Amino acid sequence: MRIRLRNALAEPTIAHWHGLTVDTRNDGNGSFLVPPGESYDYDFEVRNRGGMYWYHPHPHGRTASQTYRGLYGLIMVEDDEERALRAALDLSRAKALVVHAGSRTFVAPIGDAGAALLNPSPKEDST
């Protein structure tokens, strides 16, 4: 992946690739931060197995607030094994659904589980 992070925030940030095995320079573990107005170039090969990973900011003391305000996302890694499994389960057209509600984030494939998230029961809605 080659990604340029441009920090348009008024505070330092850095992106961490949660679950991906990357070298220290590209990990975004917080040992290096991108100052406001500056950028940082990531360049690494994804070596992990197929699956769902995510990225989020990792500046010490600011991780939670930046993540809460929406600086996160999913990374879907596909490989031959993943494609074979999806084909065997007839999931070839499945998409992931992400719902961010306050401090709670839900991820589910679209289907019955996705429909349940879009129409939560009163118990789920009140927590």
Ligand SMILES: [Cu+2]
């Ligand atoms: Cu993480």
